[in-house]
Amino acid sequence: MTTPAAPHTPHGTPHAPLLHVRGEATLEVDPEIARISVSVTARGRDRHTALDDLTRRNATALDLVKSYGDAVEHIATGALSITPELAPHGRGERIRTYHGHVHLTADLTDFTALGELTTRLADLDLTRVDGPWWHLRPDSPHHRDARRQAVHEAVRRAHEYADALGTTVAALIELADTGTQGGPRPRSAFDRRTIRMSATAQETETAPEPLDLEPQRIHLQAEVSARFTMVPPHL
Structure with a gap:
Protein backbone atom coordinates (compact mmCIF):
# COMPACT_ATOMS: atom_id res chain seq x y z
CA MET A 1 0.00 0.00 0.00
CA THR A 2 1.39 3.38 -1.00
CA THR A 3 1.88 5.88 1.79
CA PRO A 4 0.04 9.10 1.00
CA ALA A 5 2.18 12.16 0.42
CA ALA A 6 2.54 14.60 3.27
CA PRO A 7 0.21 17.58 2.96
CA HIS A 8 1.70 20.72 1.48
CA THR A 9 2.73 23.15 4.21
CA PRO A 10 3.62 26.45 2.55
CA HIS A 11 4.50 28.03 5.92
CA GLY A 12 6.41 25.08 7.34
CA THR A 13 5.86 23.36 10.67
CA PRO A 14 7.79 23.18 13.95
CA HIS A 15 9.08 19.77 12.83
CA ALA A 16 10.02 21.03 9.36
CA PRO A 17 10.75 24.78 9.50
CA LEU A 18 10.61 26.46 6.11
CA LEU A 19 13.44 28.63 4.81
CA HIS A 20 12.74 30.92 1.85
CA VAL A 21 15.70 32.58 0.11
CA ARG A 22 16.59 34.28 -3.15
CA GLY A 23 19.65 33.69 -5.27
CA GLU A 24 21.00 36.39 -7.57
CA ALA A 25 23.83 36.62 -10.06
CA THR A 26 25.13 39.47 -12.20
CA LEU A 27 27.59 38.89 -15.02
CA GLU A 28 29.31 41.40 -17.28
CA VAL A 29 29.94 39.76 -20.64
CA ASP A 30 30.97 40.69 -24.14
CA PRO A 31 28.16 40.98 -26.71
CA GLU A 32 27.76 38.34 -29.39
CA ILE A 33 25.66 40.28 -31.91
CA ALA A 34 25.61 43.87 -33.14
CA ARG A 35 22.33 44.93 -34.70
CA ILE A 36 21.93 47.89 -37.03
CA SER A 37 18.83 49.38 -38.60
CA VAL A 38 18.91 50.86 -42.10
CA SER A 39 16.18 53.11 -43.52
CA VAL A 40 16.21 53.83 -47.25
CA THR A 41 14.18 56.74 -48.64
CA ALA A 42 13.08 57.77 -52.12
CA ARG A 43 11.03 60.66 -53.43
CA GLY A 44 9.39 61.31 -56.78
CA ARG A 45 6.67 63.37 -58.45
CA ASP A 46 4.82 60.21 -59.42
CA ARG A 47 4.34 56.89 -57.66
CA HIS A 48 6.17 54.86 -60.30
CA THR A 49 9.33 57.00 -60.12
CA ALA A 50 9.39 56.92 -56.33
CA LEU A 51 8.92 53.14 -56.28
CA ASP A 52 11.64 52.59 -58.90
CA ASP A 53 14.12 54.73 -56.97
CA LEU A 54 13.24 52.98 -53.72
CA THR A 55 13.70 49.55 -55.31
CA ARG A 56 17.09 50.54 -56.70
CA ARG A 57 18.35 52.03 -53.42
CA ASN A 58 17.04 49.10 -51.41
CA ALA A 59 18.86 46.68 -53.72
CA THR A 60 22.06 48.70 -53.38
CA ALA A 61 21.87 48.59 -49.58
CA LEU A 62 21.06 44.86 -49.54
CA ASP A 63 23.91 44.04 -51.91
CA LEU A 64 26.33 46.01 -49.77
CA VAL A 65 25.28 44.21 -46.59
CA LYS A 66 25.39 40.79 -48.27
CA SER A 67 28.87 41.51 -49.65
CA TYR A 68 30.22 41.08 -46.10
CA GLY A 69 29.43 37.37 -46.21
CA ASP A 70 29.73 35.45 -42.95
CA ALA A 71 30.23 38.67 -40.96
CA VAL A 72 26.46 39.18 -41.33
CA GLU A 73 24.50 36.51 -39.49
CA HIS A 74 21.01 37.68 -40.36
CA ILE A 75 19.36 40.31 -42.54
CA ALA A 76 15.66 41.09 -42.79
CA THR A 77 13.44 43.56 -44.63
CA GLY A 78 10.89 45.33 -42.49
CA ALA A 79 8.13 47.79 -43.28
CA LEU A 80 7.72 49.27 -46.77
CA SER A 81 5.65 52.37 -47.46
CA ILE A 82 4.82 54.63 -50.40
CA THR A 83 3.02 57.75 -49.16
CA PRO A 84 1.52 60.58 -51.24
CA GLU A 85 2.08 64.15 -50.10
CA LEU A 86 -0.75 66.51 -50.93
CA ALA A 87 -0.14 70.05 -52.12
CA PRO A 88 -0.73 72.52 -49.28
CA HIS A 89 -2.87 74.86 -51.40
CA GLY A 90 -5.39 74.56 -54.15
CA ARG A 91 -8.68 72.82 -54.60
CA GLY A 92 -9.07 69.08 -54.61
CA GLU A 93 -6.62 66.43 -53.55
CA ARG A 94 -3.69 67.31 -55.77
CA ILE A 95 -0.64 65.16 -55.01
CA ARG A 96 2.61 67.08 -54.99
CA THR A 97 5.05 64.19 -54.52
CA TYR A 98 5.41 60.61 -53.26
CA HIS A 99 7.66 59.45 -50.41
CA GLY A 100 8.95 55.90 -50.24
CA HIS A 101 10.57 54.20 -47.25
CA VAL A 102 11.89 50.71 -46.60
CA HIS A 103 13.59 49.45 -43.43
CA LEU A 104 16.26 46.77 -43.07
CA THR A 105 17.89 45.19 -40.04
CA ALA A 106 21.18 43.33 -40.02
CA ASP A 107 22.87 41.29 -37.28
CA LEU A 108 26.67 41.15 -37.39
CA THR A 109 28.95 38.82 -35.46
CA ASP A 110 32.22 40.16 -36.84
CA PHE A 111 32.67 43.48 -35.07
CA THR A 112 35.79 44.32 -37.07
CA ALA A 113 33.57 44.74 -40.15
CA THR A 127 19.99 56.40 -46.26
CA ARG A 128 19.70 56.51 -42.49
CA VAL A 129 21.55 54.16 -40.13
CA ASP A 130 20.66 53.57 -36.47
CA GLY A 131 22.61 51.50 -33.98
CA PRO A 132 24.44 49.39 -33.29
CA TRP A 133 22.62 47.71 -30.42
CA TRP A 134 24.52 44.97 -28.63
CA HIS A 135 22.89 41.62 -27.84
CA LEU A 136 23.47 38.05 -26.72
CA ARG A 137 22.03 35.12 -28.62
CA PRO A 138 18.95 33.56 -26.95
CA ASP A 139 20.88 30.28 -26.51
CA SER A 140 24.08 31.93 -25.32
CA PRO A 141 25.92 29.91 -22.64
CA HIS A 142 26.17 33.15 -20.64
CA HIS A 143 22.46 32.80 -19.77
CA ARG A 144 23.09 29.31 -18.39
CA ASP A 145 26.11 30.49 -16.40
CA ALA A 146 24.07 33.27 -14.81
CA ARG A 147 21.28 30.89 -13.83
CA ARG A 148 23.71 28.37 -12.34
CA GLN A 149 25.39 31.06 -10.28
CA ALA A 150 22.00 32.26 -9.04
CA VAL A 151 21.12 28.73 -7.89
CA HIS A 152 24.48 28.34 -6.15
CA GLU A 153 23.91 31.66 -4.41
CA ALA A 154 20.48 30.53 -3.17
CA VAL A 155 21.95 27.31 -1.74
CA ARG A 156 24.79 29.24 -0.09
CA ARG A 157 22.36 31.65 1.54
CA ALA A 158 20.17 28.82 2.79
CA HIS A 159 23.16 27.16 4.49
CA GLU A 160 24.24 30.47 6.01
CA TYR A 161 20.80 31.09 7.53
CA ALA A 162 20.56 27.54 8.81
CA ASP A 163 24.04 27.79 10.31
CA ALA A 164 23.05 31.03 12.05
CA LEU A 165 20.30 29.05 13.77
CA GLY A 166 22.67 26.26 14.70
CA THR A 167 21.07 23.74 12.38
CA THR A 168 21.31 22.43 8.80
CA VAL A 169 19.27 22.43 5.61
CA ALA A 170 17.19 19.29 5.24
CA ALA A 171 15.57 19.33 1.79
CA LEU A 172 14.73 21.49 -1.19
CA ILE A 173 10.99 22.12 -1.46
CA GLU A 174 10.76 24.50 -4.41
CA LEU A 175 13.00 26.29 -6.88
CA ALA A 176 11.54 29.00 -9.10
CA ASP A 177 13.20 30.98 -11.89
CA THR A 178 12.12 34.57 -11.39
CA GLY A 179 13.82 35.83 -14.49
CA THR A 180 17.03 36.20 -16.48
CA GLN A 181 17.59 39.61 -17.96
CA GLY A 182 20.20 41.21 -20.13
CA GLY A 183 20.00 44.45 -18.20
CA PRO A 184 18.38 47.57 -19.68
CA ARG A 185 17.87 47.82 -23.42
CA PRO A 186 21.35 48.02 -24.95
CA ARG A 187 22.34 51.59 -25.68
CA SER A 188 23.30 52.58 -29.17
CA ALA A 189 26.98 53.18 -29.76
CA PHE A 190 25.92 56.54 -31.21
CA ASP A 191 24.21 57.47 -27.91
CA ARG A 192 20.80 57.19 -29.63
CA ARG A 193 21.80 59.61 -32.33
CA THR A 194 21.47 58.76 -36.00
CA ILE A 195 24.01 58.76 -38.77
CA ARG A 196 22.45 60.52 -41.74
CA MET A 197 24.45 61.09 -44.89
CA SER A 198 23.34 61.80 -48.43
CA ALA A 199 26.55 61.89 -50.41
CA THR A 200 26.92 61.39 -54.15
CA ALA A 201 30.02 60.81 -56.24
CA GLN A 202 29.94 64.49 -57.18
CA GLU A 203 29.86 65.58 -53.54
CA THR A 204 32.68 63.36 -52.25
CA GLU A 205 35.78 62.24 -54.03
CA THR A 206 36.89 59.64 -51.48
CA ALA A 207 35.03 57.27 -49.19
CA PRO A 208 34.77 58.36 -45.53
CA GLU A 209 36.97 56.72 -42.93
CA PRO A 210 35.30 53.75 -41.16
CA LEU A 211 33.83 54.50 -37.77
CA ASP A 212 35.66 53.03 -34.80
CA LEU A 213 32.93 51.26 -32.81
CA GLU A 214 33.78 49.62 -29.50
CA PRO A 215 31.44 46.84 -28.31
CA GLN A 216 29.49 47.67 -25.18
CA ARG A 217 29.61 44.99 -22.48
CA ILE A 218 26.28 43.56 -21.37
CA HIS A 219 25.13 43.26 -17.76
CA LEU A 220 23.33 39.93 -17.45
CA GLN A 221 21.18 39.28 -14.38
CA ALA A 222 19.53 36.08 -13.12
CA GLU A 223 17.40 35.48 -10.05
CA VAL A 224 15.83 32.40 -8.47
CA VAL A 231 16.29 20.37 10.75
CA PRO A 232 14.43 21.92 13.72
CA PRO A 233 16.87 24.19 15.57
CA HIS A 234 17.20 24.29 19.36
CA LEU A 235 16.28 27.85 20.22
Missing part, protein backbone atom coordinates in the same frame (compact mmCIF):
# COMPACT_ATOMS: atom_id res chain seq x y z
CA LEU A 114 30.89 46.68 -38.29
CA GLY A 115 32.43 50.15 -38.49
CA GLU A 116 33.23 49.87 -42.18
CA LEU A 117 29.80 48.54 -43.16
CA THR A 118 27.98 51.13 -41.07
CA THR A 119 29.98 53.95 -42.61
CA ARG A 120 29.47 52.69 -46.17
CA LEU A 121 25.73 52.32 -45.62
CA ALA A 122 25.48 55.82 -44.18
CA ASP A 123 27.32 57.12 -47.26
CA LEU A 124 24.55 55.92 -49.59
CA ASP A 125 22.01 58.38 -50.98
CA LEU A 126 19.06 59.16 -48.69
CA SER A 225 13.57 31.87 -5.48
CA ALA A 226 14.12 28.71 -3.39
CA ARG A 227 12.39 27.14 -0.40
CA PHE A 228 14.06 24.62 1.87
CA THR A 229 13.13 22.74 5.02
CA MET A 230 15.55 22.74 7.95
Whole structure:
Protein backbone atom coordinates (compact mmCIF):
# COMPACT_ATOMS: atom_id res chain seq x y z
CA MET A 1 0.00 0.00 0.00
CA THR A 2 1.39 3.38 -1.00
CA THR A 3 1.88 5.88 1.79
CA PRO A 4 0.04 9.10 1.00
CA ALA A 5 2.18 12.16 0.42
CA ALA A 6 2.54 14.60 3.27
CA PRO A 7 0.21 17.58 2.96
CA HIS A 8 1.70 20.72 1.48
CA THR A 9 2.73 23.15 4.21
CA PRO A 10 3.62 26.45 2.55
CA HIS A 11 4.50 28.03 5.92
CA GLY A 12 6.41 25.08 7.34
CA THR A 13 5.86 23.36 10.67
CA PRO A 14 7.79 23.18 13.95
CA HIS A 15 9.08 19.77 12.83
CA ALA A 16 10.02 21.03 9.36
CA PRO A 17 10.75 24.78 9.50
CA LEU A 18 10.61 26.46 6.11
CA LEU A 19 13.44 28.63 4.81
CA HIS A 20 12.74 30.92 1.85
CA VAL A 21 15.70 32.58 0.11
CA ARG A 22 16.59 34.28 -3.15
CA GLY A 23 19.65 33.69 -5.27
CA GLU A 24 21.00 36.39 -7.57
CA ALA A 25 23.83 36.62 -10.06
CA THR A 26 25.13 39.47 -12.20
CA LEU A 27 27.59 38.89 -15.02
CA GLU A 28 29.31 41.40 -17.28
CA VAL A 29 29.94 39.76 -20.64
CA ASP A 30 30.97 40.69 -24.14
CA PRO A 31 28.16 40.98 -26.71
CA GLU A 32 27.76 38.34 -29.39
CA ILE A 33 25.66 40.28 -31.91
CA ALA A 34 25.61 43.87 -33.14
CA ARG A 35 22.33 44.93 -34.70
CA ILE A 36 21.93 47.89 -37.03
CA SER A 37 18.83 49.38 -38.60
CA VAL A 38 18.91 50.86 -42.10
CA SER A 39 16.18 53.11 -43.52
CA VAL A 40 16.21 53.83 -47.25
CA THR A 41 14.18 56.74 -48.64
CA ALA A 42 13.08 57.77 -52.12
CA ARG A 43 11.03 60.66 -53.43
CA GLY A 44 9.39 61.31 -56.78
CA ARG A 45 6.67 63.37 -58.45
CA ASP A 46 4.82 60.21 -59.42
CA ARG A 47 4.34 56.89 -57.66
CA HIS A 48 6.17 54.86 -60.30
CA THR A 49 9.33 57.00 -60.12
CA ALA A 50 9.39 56.92 -56.33
CA LEU A 51 8.92 53.14 -56.28
CA ASP A 52 11.64 52.59 -58.90
CA ASP A 53 14.12 54.73 -56.97
CA LEU A 54 13.24 52.98 -53.72
CA THR A 55 13.70 49.55 -55.31
CA ARG A 56 17.09 50.54 -56.70
CA ARG A 57 18.35 52.03 -53.42
CA ASN A 58 17.04 49.10 -51.41
CA ALA A 59 18.86 46.68 -53.72
CA THR A 60 22.06 48.70 -53.38
CA ALA A 61 21.87 48.59 -49.58
CA LEU A 62 21.06 44.86 -49.54
CA ASP A 63 23.91 44.04 -51.91
CA LEU A 64 26.33 46.01 -49.77
CA VAL A 65 25.28 44.21 -46.59
CA LYS A 66 25.39 40.79 -48.27
CA SER A 67 28.87 41.51 -49.65
CA TYR A 68 30.22 41.08 -46.10
CA GLY A 69 29.43 37.37 -46.21
CA ASP A 70 29.73 35.45 -42.95
CA ALA A 71 30.23 38.67 -40.96
CA VAL A 72 26.46 39.18 -41.33
CA GLU A 73 24.50 36.51 -39.49
CA HIS A 74 21.01 37.68 -40.36
CA ILE A 75 19.36 40.31 -42.54
CA ALA A 76 15.66 41.09 -42.79
CA THR A 77 13.44 43.56 -44.63
CA GLY A 78 10.89 45.33 -42.49
CA ALA A 79 8.13 47.79 -43.28
CA LEU A 80 7.72 49.27 -46.77
CA SER A 81 5.65 52.37 -47.46
CA ILE A 82 4.82 54.63 -50.40
CA THR A 83 3.02 57.75 -49.16
CA PRO A 84 1.52 60.58 -51.24
CA GLU A 85 2.08 64.15 -50.10
CA LEU A 86 -0.75 66.51 -50.93
CA ALA A 87 -0.14 70.05 -52.12
CA PRO A 88 -0.73 72.52 -49.28
CA HIS A 89 -2.87 74.86 -51.40
CA GLY A 90 -5.39 74.56 -54.15
CA ARG A 91 -8.68 72.82 -54.60
CA GLY A 92 -9.07 69.08 -54.61
CA GLU A 93 -6.62 66.43 -53.55
CA ARG A 94 -3.69 67.31 -55.77
CA ILE A 95 -0.64 65.16 -55.01
CA ARG A 96 2.61 67.08 -54.99
CA THR A 97 5.05 64.19 -54.52
CA TYR A 98 5.41 60.61 -53.26
CA HIS A 99 7.66 59.45 -50.41
CA GLY A 100 8.95 55.90 -50.24
CA HIS A 101 10.57 54.20 -47.25
CA VAL A 102 11.89 50.71 -46.60
CA HIS A 103 13.59 49.45 -43.43
CA LEU A 104 16.26 46.77 -43.07
CA THR A 105 17.89 45.19 -40.04
CA ALA A 106 21.18 43.33 -40.02
CA ASP A 107 22.87 41.29 -37.28
CA LEU A 108 26.67 41.15 -37.39
CA THR A 109 28.95 38.82 -35.46
CA ASP A 110 32.22 40.16 -36.84
CA PHE A 111 32.67 43.48 -35.07
CA THR A 112 35.79 44.32 -37.07
CA ALA A 113 33.57 44.74 -40.15
CA LEU A 114 30.89 46.68 -38.29
CA GLY A 115 32.43 50.15 -38.49
CA GLU A 116 33.23 49.87 -42.18
CA LEU A 117 29.80 48.54 -43.16
CA THR A 118 27.98 51.13 -41.07
CA THR A 119 29.98 53.95 -42.61
CA ARG A 120 29.47 52.69 -46.17
CA LEU A 121 25.73 52.32 -45.62
CA ALA A 122 25.48 55.82 -44.18
CA ASP A 123 27.32 57.12 -47.26
CA LEU A 124 24.55 55.92 -49.59
CA ASP A 125 22.01 58.38 -50.98
CA LEU A 126 19.06 59.16 -48.69
CA THR A 127 19.99 56.40 -46.26
CA ARG A 128 19.70 56.51 -42.49
CA VAL A 129 21.55 54.16 -40.13
CA ASP A 130 20.66 53.57 -36.47
CA GLY A 131 22.61 51.50 -33.98
CA PRO A 132 24.44 49.39 -33.29
CA TRP A 133 22.62 47.71 -30.42
CA TRP A 134 24.52 44.97 -28.63
CA HIS A 135 22.89 41.62 -27.84
CA LEU A 136 23.47 38.05 -26.72
CA ARG A 137 22.03 35.12 -28.62
CA PRO A 138 18.95 33.56 -26.95
CA ASP A 139 20.88 30.28 -26.51
CA SER A 140 24.08 31.93 -25.32
CA PRO A 141 25.92 29.91 -22.64
CA HIS A 142 26.17 33.15 -20.64
CA HIS A 143 22.46 32.80 -19.77
CA ARG A 144 23.09 29.31 -18.39
CA ASP A 145 26.11 30.49 -16.40
CA ALA A 146 24.07 33.27 -14.81
CA ARG A 147 21.28 30.89 -13.83
CA ARG A 148 23.71 28.37 -12.34
CA GLN A 149 25.39 31.06 -10.28
CA ALA A 150 22.00 32.26 -9.04
CA VAL A 151 21.12 28.73 -7.89
CA HIS A 152 24.48 28.34 -6.15
CA GLU A 153 23.91 31.66 -4.41
CA ALA A 154 20.48 30.53 -3.17
CA VAL A 155 21.95 27.31 -1.74
CA ARG A 156 24.79 29.24 -0.09
CA ARG A 157 22.36 31.65 1.54
CA ALA A 158 20.17 28.82 2.79
CA HIS A 159 23.16 27.16 4.49
CA GLU A 160 24.24 30.47 6.01
CA TYR A 161 20.80 31.09 7.53
CA ALA A 162 20.56 27.54 8.81
CA ASP A 163 24.04 27.79 10.31
CA ALA A 164 23.05 31.03 12.05
CA LEU A 165 20.30 29.05 13.77
CA GLY A 166 22.67 26.26 14.70
CA THR A 167 21.07 23.74 12.38
CA THR A 168 21.31 22.43 8.80
CA VAL A 169 19.27 22.43 5.61
CA ALA A 170 17.19 19.29 5.24
CA ALA A 171 15.57 19.33 1.79
CA LEU A 172 14.73 21.49 -1.19
CA ILE A 173 10.99 22.12 -1.46
CA GLU A 174 10.76 24.50 -4.41
CA LEU A 175 13.00 26.29 -6.88
CA ALA A 176 11.54 29.00 -9.10
CA ASP A 177 13.20 30.98 -11.89
CA THR A 178 12.12 34.57 -11.39
CA GLY A 179 13.82 35.83 -14.49
CA THR A 180 17.03 36.20 -16.48
CA GLN A 181 17.59 39.61 -17.96
CA GLY A 182 20.20 41.21 -20.13
CA GLY A 183 20.00 44.45 -18.20
CA PRO A 184 18.38 47.57 -19.68
CA ARG A 185 17.87 47.82 -23.42
CA PRO A 186 21.35 48.02 -24.95
CA ARG A 187 22.34 51.59 -25.68
CA SER A 188 23.30 52.58 -29.17
CA ALA A 189 26.98 53.18 -29.76
CA PHE A 190 25.92 56.54 -31.21
CA ASP A 191 24.21 57.47 -27.91
CA ARG A 192 20.80 57.19 -29.63
CA ARG A 193 21.80 59.61 -32.33
CA THR A 194 21.47 58.76 -36.00
CA ILE A 195 24.01 58.76 -38.77
CA ARG A 196 22.45 60.52 -41.74
CA MET A 197 24.45 61.09 -44.89
CA SER A 198 23.34 61.80 -48.43
CA ALA A 199 26.55 61.89 -50.41
CA THR A 200 26.92 61.39 -54.15
CA ALA A 201 30.02 60.81 -56.24
CA GLN A 202 29.94 64.49 -57.18
CA GLU A 203 29.86 65.58 -53.54
CA THR A 204 32.68 63.36 -52.25
CA GLU A 205 35.78 62.24 -54.03
CA THR A 206 36.89 59.64 -51.48
CA ALA A 207 35.03 57.27 -49.19
CA PRO A 208 34.77 58.36 -45.53
CA GLU A 209 36.97 56.72 -42.93
CA PRO A 210 35.30 53.75 -41.16
CA LEU A 211 33.83 54.50 -37.77
CA ASP A 212 35.66 53.03 -34.80
CA LEU A 213 32.93 51.26 -32.81
CA GLU A 214 33.78 49.62 -29.50
CA PRO A 215 31.44 46.84 -28.31
CA GLN A 216 29.49 47.67 -25.18
CA ARG A 217 29.61 44.99 -22.48
CA ILE A 218 26.28 43.56 -21.37
CA HIS A 219 25.13 43.26 -17.76
CA LEU A 220 23.33 39.93 -17.45
CA GLN A 221 21.18 39.28 -14.38
CA ALA A 222 19.53 36.08 -13.12
CA GLU A 223 17.40 35.48 -10.05
CA VAL A 224 15.83 32.40 -8.47
CA SER A 225 13.57 31.87 -5.48
CA ALA A 226 14.12 28.71 -3.39
CA ARG A 227 12.39 27.14 -0.40
CA PHE A 228 14.06 24.62 1.87
CA THR A 229 13.13 22.74 5.02
CA MET A 230 15.55 22.74 7.95
CA VAL A 231 16.29 20.37 10.75
CA PRO A 232 14.43 21.92 13.72
CA PRO A 233 16.87 24.19 15.57
CA HIS A 234 17.20 24.29 19.36
CA LEU A 235 16.28 27.85 20.22
